[in-house]
Amino acid sequence: MLTPERHRKIIEVLGEKSVVTIQELVEVTNSSESTIRRDLSQLQKEKKLKRVHGGASLTQQKSEELSVFEKSERNSSEKERIAQYACDLVETGDCIYLDAGTTTLKMIPYLKDREITVVTNAISHLEALSQHEIKTYLIGGLVKSKTKALVGSSAIKSLSSYRFDKVFLGINGIHIDAGFTTPDPEEAALKGLAISLSQKGFILADHTKFHETSFSKVAELSEAIIITDDIDDDVIYDFQDKTEIRVVTS
Amino acid sequence: MLTPERHRKIIEVLGEKSVVTIQELVEVTNSSESTIRRDLSQLQKEKKLKRVHGGASLTQQKSEELSVFEKSERNSSEKERIAQYACDLVETGDCIYLDAGTTTLKMIPYLKDREITVVTNAISHLEALSQHEIKTYLIGGLVKSKTKALVGSSAIKSLSSYRFDKVFLGINGIHIDAGFTTPDPEEAALKGLAISLSQKGFILADHTKFHETSFSKVAELSEAIIITDDIDDDVIYDFQDKTEIRVVTS
DNA sequence: TTGGTTATGATTGTTTTTGATTATTTTTGG
DNA sequence: CCAAAAATAATCAAAAACAATCATAACCAA
Numbered sequence: 001m002l003t004p005e006r007h008r009k010i011i012e013v014l015g016e017k018s019v020v021t022i023q024e025l026v027e028v029t030n031s032s033e034s035t036i037r038r039d040l041s042q043l044q045k046e047k048k049l050k051r052v053h054g055g056a057s058l059t060q061q062k063s064e065e066l067s068v069f070e071k072s073e074r075n076s077s078e079k080e081r082i083a084q085y086a087c088d089l090v091e092t093g094d095c096i097y098l099d100a101g102t103t104t105l106k107m108i109p110y111l112k113d114r115e116i117t118v119v120t121n122a123i124s125h126l127e128a129l130s131q132h133e134i135k136t137y138l139i140g141g142l143v144k145s146k147t148k149a150l151v152g153s154s155a156i157k158s159l160s161s162y163r164f165d166k167v168f169l170g171i172n173g174i175h176i177d178a179g180f181t182t183p184d185p186e187e188a189a190l191k192g193l194a195i196s197l198s199q200k201g202f203i204l205a206d207h208t209k210f211h212e213t214s215f216s217k218v219a220e221l222s223e224a225i226i227i228t229d230d231i232d233d234d235v236i237y238d239f240q241d242k243t244e245i246r247v248v249t250s
Numbered sequence: 251m252l253t254p255e256r257h258r259k260i261i262e263v264l265g266e267k268s269v270v271t272i273q274e275l276v277e278v279t280n281s282s283e284s285t286i287r288r289d290l291s292q293l294q295k296e297k298k299l300k301r302v303h304g305g306a307s308l309t310q311q312k313s314e315e316l317s318v319f320e321k322s323e324r325n326s327s328e329k330e331r332i333a334q335y336a337c338d339l340v341e342t343g344d345c346i347y348l349d350a351g352t353t354t355l356k357m358i359p360y361l362k363d364r365e366i367t368v369v370t371n372a373i374s375h376l377e378a379l380s381q382h383e384i385k386t387y388l389i390g391g392l393v394k395s396k397t398k399a400l401v402g403s404s405a406i407k408s409l410s411s412y413r414f415d416k417v418f419l420g421i422n423g424i425h426i427d428a429g430f431t432t433p434d435p436e437e438a439a440l441k442g443l444a445i446s447l448s449q450k451g452f453i454l455a456d457h458t459k460f461h462e463t464s465f466s467k468v469a470e471l472s473e474a475i476i477i478t479d480d481i482d483d484d485v486i487y488d489f490q491d492k493t494e495i496r497v498v499t500s
Numbered sequence: 501t502t503g504g505t506t507a508t509g510a511t512t513g514t515t516t517t518t519g520a521t522t523a524t525t526t527t528t529g530g
Numbered sequence: 531c532c533a534a535a536a537a538t539a540a541t542c543a544a545a546a547a548c549a550a551t552c553a554t555a556a557c558c559a560a
Contacts, residue, residue, distance in 0.1 A: 140390030
């Protein structure tokens with residue numbers, strides 16, 4: 001990715017969110033932390049943004065939201081560990097499905113040189129997949145312009161012609177009664193189908209997702225294995241006869 | 251490829267994408283890296299663009315000037331006129347298929363606010379389509395990492411679930427006996443299928459493509475209408491009882 | 501055709517950019 | 531306030547991109 005392209009993207013993301021972490025920018029641009037730091041320094045010199053500890057913010061921005069931003073930053077390394085653990089489950093020759101989402105995006109670097117096949121509905125994953133030379137199939141479907149993911153009935157139909165050894169999904173809510181849930185019904189249907197097409201389904205979710213419920217049901221708890229970071233023992237106790245939970249210790 | 255033609259092409263690509271790598275330009279123009287570097291140096295001297303490490307970007311201009319610049323560039327190209335003519339054929343409510351390729355990419359700006367549906371196999375078209383708020387379906391398939399297009403049997407299968415009012419394809423060779431041909435067999439199969447799924451097929455081709463033959467056959471001349479720029483009358487005479495040719499006059 | 505000119509692409513050594521590593525500073529939680 | 535953890539800055543080697551150079555190919559006019 002070319003320097004001005006990166007700079008523009010950084011400004012663009014900042015325009016939408018007004019604060020951004022370095023990690024986010026690393027993901028969005030597929031560059032290293034060092035490069036992003038250099039970019040931020042330069043852009044700050046050009047008065048395009050203001051550097052803050054952990055990332056950057058718009059120049060006229062108050063430091064009010066900083067605490068929220070710090071929190072999300074802390075989750076990032078946990079998500080990284082979850083992603084890494086998930087990749088340890090992938091075996092040579094596997095055909096896996098990668099859902100759209102930041103956690104699954106983090107998996108991609110760990111999948112390099114693994115002789116596997118990836119199927120995905122995430123257009124935003126393609127750059128990273130291509131960069132790491134991973135054989136990739138994209139399902140068809142309607143392009144959801146905001147999230148750059150493929151959805152809709154044609155996506156459902158396209159997805160159903162594949163079978164997977166393993167699928168890896170992000171999720172918004174994990175609840176004893178409601179099961180796995182996510183806000184968008186179309187994405188929920190796709191996620192649910194992916195699980196049913198696979199021999200083993202894995203849900204990647206940090207501890208904040210437990211006891212949460214979102215609008216659309218994806219699947220029952222029993223249909224997939226949860227990979228998460230350190231959670232309270234009583235949460236595990238609550239869920240343990242409903243599903244399998246693997247805790248990634250830090 | 252002649253120097254002024256190359257220069258025009260470089261400016262065109264830049265107009266669409268605002269940043270471009272030298273490698274991309276090497277592919278688009280079929281010239282060497284050295285030549286492209288010389289071109290970029292010269293164009294920079296003429297203030298047509300700004301060189302950056304790895305490629306070139308638009309000179310920093312305000313968005314108004316940019317669109318004017320873009321527009322004037324647009325009209326100057328023969329391919330641009332072909333693209334514009336092609337878009338005039340599209341009617342409200344149409345569902346059309348856009349092939350991967352530079353000529354079809356040029357069509358996209360003219361399709362804005364037209365209440366149509368686009369289906370494509372070109373991941374590289376998505377940015378422009380999304381930017382112009384055009385409802386877009388992507389077919390599924392194997393991601394061909396070099397060209398960012400979808401190919402293979404799964405793409406064929408995915409494509410065949412659609413039907414089109416019109417399809418627009420680029421092509422490499424148009425020959426009396428060999429018909430429409432293109433280098434890559436996988437792309438040829440896809441193009442051919444697209445034509446057969448549509449009520450009307452259009453081939454967008456500048457005059458240099460006539461009497462040329464490439465490796466893989468796409469379709470017979472009679473299966474699609476050719477849209478081209480000014481060609482000799484005797485070429486038209488050669489082809490006129492084989493197919494329909496629409497000449498875009500400058 | 502010939503001789504001169506220009507454009508091209510390959511090759512060379514040089515410069516820039518990049519990402520990893522290290523040491524240092526800042527932030528956080530007890 | 532202190533210690534641990536995270537973020538940063540500084541440094542360095544590798545990779546990528548660069549300019550300069552050269553031989554060849556294409557072109558043009560005589």
